[in-house]
Amino acid sequence: MNIILDNRLCKQYPEIFRDRYEDMTKTAMCWGFDCDDGWYDIIDELCKNIMRVKGDKIPKATQVKEKYGTLRFYIDHGDNVYFDLIINAEEKSEKTCEICGKKGKLRDKNSWFKTLCKKDTDKLNYN
Numbered sequence: 001m002n003i004i005l006d007n008r009l010c011k012q013y014p015e016i017f018r019d020r021y022e023d024m025t026k027t028a029m030c031w032g033f034d035c036d037d038g039w040y041d042i043i044d045e046l047c048k049n050i051m052r053v054k055g056d057k058i059p060k061a062t063q064v065k066e067k068y069g070t071l072r073f074y075i076d077h078g079d080n081v082y083f084d085l086i087i088n089a090e091e092k093s094e095k096t097c098e099i100c101g102k103k104g105k106l107r108d109k110n111s112w113f114k115t116l117c118k119k120d121t122d123k124l125n126y127n
Contacts, residue, residue, distance in 0.1 A: 001033035005040045009033070013047040015058040027062050028074075034065035038101035039093055046073060046089040053081050069106045069113030070094050099124075 010017045019027040033043070043064065050058065059075035059082055066072070071093035073086050097104030097117035104117040107126035116126055 001035055001037055001040065005037055006032050009040075009043060009047065012044070013051065016047050016050060016061050018060050019062070028065075029061055029063060034063075035071060036066070036098040038096060038098045038104075039066075039071055041101055042071060042089050042092050042096060043073070046085055049085045050082060053085075055079070055081075066098060066114070069098075069115050 010020045017029065019029045020032070022030055024030045055078075057077070059078045061073065062076050063072070063074040071090050073089060075082060075086070094106060094115060095104060096102070096115060097120055098115050099120040100117060102117040102119075104115045104120070107114055107116045107121050109124070109126040114124070114126060116124065121127075
C-alpha cells in the first residue's frame with residue numbers, strides 16, 4: 001500500500017496500529033500494509049467496525065497482508081465479534097480488485113493468486 005494511505009490508516013486508528021513502527025522482533029506491522037491500494041476501503045471499514053466494538057481492550061494489528069490472493073488481517077487478541085468482522089473483510093477482498101478496488105475475482109498466474117478486475121487481469125497477464 002502506498003505511504004499516503006498507510007499513514008492515513010495509522011493516523012485514523014492509532015490504537016489498532018500502535019505497533020506500526022515497532023521493531024521487527026516484536027511485530028510484522030513494521031513492514032506496513034503488504035497489499036495494494038485497492039483494499040484500502042476494506043481495511044478502513046474493518047477498522048471502523050473494530051473501534052465500534054465495546055471491549056475491554058482494542059486489539060492491535062500484528063500483520064496486514066495479501067496471501068493467496070485475499071486479505072489477511074491478524075490481531076494480537078480478540079473474541080468471535082472481532083474475528084467475525086475480520087472474516088467479513090477477508091471475504092470482501094475475494095471480490096475486490098487489490099489494485100483499483102473495483103469488482104474483481106480471484107485470478108491465477110502460474111500458481112500466484114491475486115484478486116483482480118478484468119482490466120488489471122489483462123494488464124498483469126493473469127488468467
